[in-house]
Amino acid sequence: NAGVTQTPKFQVLKTGQSMTLQCAQDMNHNSMYWYRQDPGMGLRLIYYSASEGTTDKGEVPNGYNVSRLNKREFSLRLESAAPSQTSVYFCASSEAGGDYGYTFGSGTRLTVV
């Protein structure tokens, strides 16, 4: 049982480059989330998808776009990477509403130079 799978695990980008972070879950969860984690800042919500076909902005959406491709997959795109987007990115999924908490993927460590 893989749970939540994120790719890639590590990535170095140059300023202005674009990339897509991939996330897939095999738990039949309705809701999926993208967080970023920075030292001293905790986990901050970027975007989330409460159910297939819907997406909503979180606390820090600027510079990002998302796509809920189907029930399993939720991708995060950086169109023009900036050094301020250097962070660890976590994807998570949950039952609708998150009553049982979230299951997190292993994370993507992104460095923008």
Add this chain to the structure above:
Amino acid sequence: QKEVEQNSGPLSVPEGAIASLNCTYSDRVSQSFFWYRQYSGKSPELIMSIYSNGDKEDGRFTAQLNKASQYVSLLIRDSQPSDSATYLCAGRDYTGANSKLTFGKGITLSVRP
């Protein structure tokens, strides 16, 4: 006030002691609360959830919720060096179209052998 605050830390306790981790929350967050453990370089892992006032015990862990005072705590009895990690408190934020978890910044616990 941020939705979920964890202001104390880092915390250091000797092996075998009780570690007490505290978290306060604002009016935007209610009903469901979660404690996650995060080892360095790893993703958050759910260890406890609590939904109603009082105590909830699971092995060496006890979560406490006091809705009148708006605080949540996690007690770890007989602390072990393997408990050394960052502990994240989270609550459900009901603002916006769908509820989602909002996290505190975390408390780093070190258990000294």
